Each structure stands twice: as structure tokens, then as C-alpha cells.
Amino acid sequence: xxxxxxxxxxLLAFDRDHVWHPYSSALTPSDPWLVESAQGVRLRLxxxxxxxxxxxxxxxxxxxxxxxxxxxxxxxxxxxxxxxMSHVMFGGLTHExxxxxxxxxxxxxxxxxxxxxxxxxxxxxxEVAMKAALQFHLAAGxxxxxxxTIRGGYHGDTFSPMSVTDPVGGMHALFRGVLPEHVFxxxxxxxxDVPPDDxxxxxxxxxxxxxYAAHAAEVAAVxxxxxxxxxxGMHVYAPHVLDVLHRLAREHGxxxxxxxxxxxxxxxxxxxxxDRVDTPPDILCVxxxxxxxxLTLAAMLCTREVAEGVSxxxxxxxxxxPTFMGNPLACAVASANLDLLAARDTEAEVRRVETGLRDGxxxxxxxxxxxxxxxxxxxxxxxxxxxxxxAEVAAAAIARGAWVRPFRDLVYTMPPYxxxxxxxxxxxxxxxxxxxxxxx
Ligand SMILES: *Cc1c(COP(=O)(O)O)cnc(C)c1O
Numbered sequence: 001x002x003x004x005x006x007x008x009x010x011l012l013a014f015d016r017d018h019v020w021h022p023y024s025s026a027l028t029p030s031d032p033w034l035v036e037s038a039q040g041v042r043l044r045l046x047x048x049x050x051x052x053x054x055x056x057x058x059x060x061x062x063x064x065x066x067x068x069x070x071x072x073x074x075x076x077x078x079x080x081x082x083x084x085m086s087h088v089m090f091g092g093l094t095h096e097x098x099x100x101x102x103x104x105x106x107x108x109x110x111x112x113x114x115x116x117x118x119x120x121x122x123x124x125x126x127e128v129a130m131k132a133a134l135q136f137h138l139a140a141g142x143x144x145x146x147x148x149t150i151r152g153g154y155h156g157d158t159f160s161p162m163s164v165t166d167p168v169g170g171m172h173a174l175f176r177g178v179l180p181e182h183v184f185x186x187x188x189x190x191x192x193d194v195p196p197d198d199x200x201x202x203x204x205x206x207x208x209x210x211x212y213a214a215h216a217a218e219v220a221a222v223x224x225x226x227x228x229x230x231x232x233g234m235h236v237y238a239p240h241v242l243d244v245l246h247r248l249a250r251e252h253g254x255x256x257x258x259x260x261x262x263x264x265x266x267x268x269x270x271x272x273x274x275d276r277v278d279t280p281p282d283i284l285c286v287x288x289x290x291x292x293x294x295l296t297l298a299a300m301l302c303t304r305e306v307a308e309g310v311s312x313x314x315x316x317x318x319x320x321x322p323t324f325m326g327n328p329l330a331c332a333v334a335s336a337n338l339d340l341l342a343a344r345d346t347e348a349e350v351r352r353v354e355t356g357l358r359d360g361x362x363x364x365x366x367x368x369x370x371x372x373x374x375x376x377x378x379x380x381x382x383x384x385x386x387x388x389x390x391a392e393v394a395a396a397a398i399a400r401g402a403w404v405r406p407f408r409d410l411v412y413t414m415p416p417y418x419x420x421x422x423x424x425x426x427x428x429x430x431x432x433x434x435x436x437x438x439x440x
Contacts, residue, residue: 008034008046031391033398038069041416041423043403056427058397058404058413063230063262064293067340068416074292077336081329090118090326097331104338105299110258110272110280115307117300117318118326122261122287123156125298126223128320129283130160132302132310133221133255139313144220145180148212148254150241152187153225154232155259164223166232183215188237192227192376196240205244212248221255221283222248226274227376230262234381234412236374239276246279255306261287261298265338266346267414268377269354282306292337297330349417353378356421357413360428367432369439371409380428381412382435389438396437400430411435 016029024030034046042054060066067074081097088095102116117132119125130147137144147164154169155161162170163179172179185208189200196205212219222245229235249256258281263273267289274281283306287298310318357380364370364382372383388406397404404411411431419427 008050033403038065040070041068041419043069045398045403047398053398055398055401055403056415056419056423056430058402058415058427058431060289060414060416061293062405063267063288063414064291066265066267066289066417067292067337068418069293071292071340073336073340074294074333077332078294078329081332084328086329087324087327089323091321095326095328095331097328097335098326101331101335101338104335105286105301108271108338109284109301110274112280112282112303113284113301114304115302117302117320118331119287119298119300119320120322120324120327121156121296122285122298123158123161124322125261125285125287125300126155126161126164126259127158128300128318129257129259129285129302130164130221130223131320132283132300132306132318133257135313135315135318136255136306136309137220139309139311142253144218144254146215146218146220147182148185148215148219148222148245148248149182149224150185150187150208150229150245152229152232152235153223153259154230155223155225156261169232183211183219185211187229187235188241190235190237192236192238194238194240196238201238201240204241208244209248212252216248216252216254219249219252219254221257222246223257223259225259225261226263226272227276228263228268228273228379231407233408234374234379234383234410236376242274242277243279246277250279255282257281257283257285259285261285265289265341266350266377266417267379269347269350271347290337291330291334292340294333294337295327295330297327297334344417346417350378352421353415353417353419353424356419356424357415357428360425361432364432364435367436367439370435378417379412379414380431381410382431384409384411384435384439386439392438393434396434397430400426400433402427402430402434404431404434 021030037044043057045053047053149164152166155164188204194201258274264286282303284301291297358375361373361380364373369384371385374381390406
């Protein structure tokens with residue numbers, strides 16, 4: 001990689017001047033690290049002075065790379081599919097990789113889900129879910145155009161998902177007049193184990209029930225991330241909240257959409273975070289870990305009732321069809337990924353990671369700047385009393401051997417499930433050490 005190392009300053013300079021990064025400014029560009037390759041749970045970075053450095057990826061590339069990088073089974077699936085075709089259109093054509101993936105997804109899905117829409121990103125799958133809910137009611141002659149959700153959520157960056165993302169986190173003020181206005185219940189009390197009779201929970205349930213009643217006739221669907229709100233603030237809440245939201249939706253003829261783009265495929269322990277309640281959703285969105293982090297792919301799954309209801313409308317079908325819908329390469333890798341998750345004892349693996357994170361992050365509680373430390377499945381969160389100095393914490397963690405990407409007041413990790421106990425030790429020590437180095 002000698003040529004790469006000679007060029008690395010030039011690459012970074014061009015990047016800084018011309019390439020957008022997530023939520024970045026052209027005036028004060030972010031200062032990204034150059035990744036040369038990745039293998040196992042490690043990223044091979046170029047340090048600021050040009051020296052190569054290997055760090056453990058504490059982020060699984062934003063929840064995706066659950067088996068790490070250069071996974072032999074996934075590499076083989078991609079190569080095999082490349083030898084057949086990497087893409088064909090899905091309008092009027094179908095292919096084995098799409099059908100095989102749909103079969104696997106439906107076999108694993110919550111009860112009652114029978115139809116799959118293969119979308120090209122998580123945000124698009126949420127768009128399609130919301131569109132399906134609207135079309136479902138329209139087809140039955142009901143003018144229901146609003147969605148009901150809880151504050152603190154995150155559902156993606158395109159306009160419909162943004163409109164049900166937390167009003168502050170989703171920058172609703174910035175886009176006032178453009179974003180449709182949906183109905184936001186308060187954020188539920190923090191903690192997986194908060195009992196239904198806890199005073200804070202009782203108050204939440206009353207406020208939410210009253211708010212719902214005021215809008216019941218216009219609500220098409222309830223949309224939530226079950227049990228763990230991810231990018232909206234890594235907030236954990238009790239399954240009772242889902243029970244309440246499901247009951248309100250049922251009582252008032254609305255659908256329930258579970259957005260498991262971040263939580264699906266065992267990230268919180270069970271395959272679906274929503275498995276913690278008895279009632280399945282009408283619509284499920286999955287993405288992120290679907291291809292094991294290899295390619296962009298997501299899916300919207302729905303019940304036969306929803307699928308047929310939508311199809312009875314004047315439009316005659318679900319009005320969506322992305323160019324790269326059902327991309328064969330992505331589907332083939334996704335099937336291999338689901339097979340790999342099934343072949344391994346993934347639930348046990350996630351329990352092991354959870355123990356490693358809980359033990360490794362516990363020391364953060366002793367830091368004066370730390371407000372809370374929490375873990376759920378293969379997710380570990382250190383919440384500060386102040387905004388994280390993101391660039392400094394990331395640099396300090398890299399110096400200690402891990403890649404983390406904090407946001408707001410949160411330094412968090414959701415490592416690959418295959419991270420060894422020793423690497424979990426290094427990773428959590430790096431995370432706690434970086435917080436201590438920068439915030440004291
Ligand atoms: C990441 C995420 C999305 C958006 O997915 P993209 O692939 O980034 O469009 C939607 N919902 C949740 C819960 C997510 O975590």
C-alpha cells in the first residue's frame with residue numbers, strides 16, 4: 001500500500017475541499033480518518049502523521065457489520081453472485097436472490113407478516129411503510145394522514161422519516177412548512193424494567209392516552225423503535241410502553257409500525273426488540289445489519305391484511321419502486337448473512353458481548369462528568385453531563401485502540417457480535433479512558 005500512503009495527504013485534502021460527510025459543513029469541514037482496509041473487528045487507519053494503525057471498530061459501521069469485516073461466507077456470496085449478475089431491474093423481472101431473501105425474512109419475521117418490499121435504504125423502507133399505512137386507510141375510504149409516535153425517536157433523514165423523528169433531533173423548526181406535522185407523545189421513562197405502576201410510567205400512560213384520544217380519528221399508524229431509541233438518544237424504555245401503544249392503535253383502528261432498522265437481528269438480545277411484547281406489528285422495517293454491513297439494503301414487511309388493503313385502493317398497488325429495488329448482489333449477501341446469524345448461537349453471542357460491555361463500562365460511573373452508563377444486548381452507552389467533545393474523544397479512543405463516533409452527550413458502542421472478550425476489554429477501556437482523558 002505504498003502508493004496509498006504517499007497519497008494519503010492528497011486524498012484527505014481533496015476530501016476536505018469537495019466531499020460531503022454526514023451532517024458536515026463545507027465551511028468547517030470535518031476531519032475524517034482515512035481507512036485503508038478492514039479485517040475481522042479491526043479498521044486499518046492512517047494516523048494523522050501517516051503511520052498505519054489498527055483499531056477495534058466499536059461502531060460496527062453504524063450498527064451494520066455484525067460479523068466484522070471480510071467475512072469469508074459473505075465475501076463468497078458476493079463473488080458467486082457477481083459471476084451471475086450484480087443487478088437487474090425488479091419491474092417485470094424477478095430472481096432467485098430476492099425470492100430466497102424474502103423467504104428467509106418471512107420465516108424469521110414476527111407472526112403474521114407475509115409480504116416483503118425490498119428497499120435500498122432504511123429511510124426508504126420507512127417511507128414505504130408510511131406510504132403503505134396511508135394507502136391502506138385511503139383504500140378503505142378513511143382520510144387518516146397523521147402518524148403517532150413518541151419523542152426522542154429517529155427514523156431516517158428523508159422527509160417522511162424525518163417528520164416522525166424527534167422534533168428537536170429532526171430539526172423540525174428548520175424545515176417548518178415543509179415537514180408534515182405528526183403527533184408526538186412524551187418520551188417514556190428510562191429503563192427496560194420500569195413497572196407499569198411506577199408513577200412516572202402511570203403519568204406517561206395517562207398523557208399518551210389523552211393525546212391519542214384527541215387525534216384518534218386522524219392517526220393512520222403508530223410508528224416506534226421498540227424498546228431502544230437509537231440515533232435519537234440511545235434511550236431504553238420498558239415493553240409496557242409498546243403494549244400501551246399497540247392497545248391504543250388497536251382500539252382506534254390504526255396500524256402499528258415497528259422500526260427495527262437499528263434493533264433487528266439480535267442487537268438488543270432477542271431477534272427483534274419487539275419480541276418482548278405479545279402482539280406483533282402490522283408493518284416492520286429492517287435494514288442496517290441486513291447485509292452484515294456489506295451493501296445498502298432494507299426491507300418493509302407487512303401483513304396480508306395491509307398488503308391486500310393497500311392493493312384494493314384506486315391506485316391498484318403500493319406506489320413505490322426504487323431503481324435498485326431487490327438488488328441481487330445485496331440480496332445474495334443478505335441471505336448469506338442471515339444464514340450465518342442462524343448458524344451461530346447469535347443470542348448467546350450477544351449475551352456474552354452484553355456482559356463484556358457491562359463489566360468494561362462500569363468504571364465510567366466513577367467519572368464526575370458521567371451521568372449514566374447503560375447496556376442492552378450488544379449496545380453500551382456512556383452518557384455525559386455535557387456535550388461530548390467529539391473529535392477529541394474519537395482521537396483519544398483511537399490512541400487507545402478503538403474507533404468510536406460519539407454524538408450529543410453520548411459515547412456509545414455497538415460492536416460486531418464476534419468481538420472477542422479480550423477485544424471487548426480493550427474497546428471498553430479505550431472508551432472509558434477516552435472520556436476520562438478529554439472530559440476528566
Ligand atoms: C439508521 C436508521 C434509519 C435510516 O436508515 P438509513 O439506511 O440510514 O436510511 C431508520 N430508522 C432507524 C431506527 C435507524 O436506526
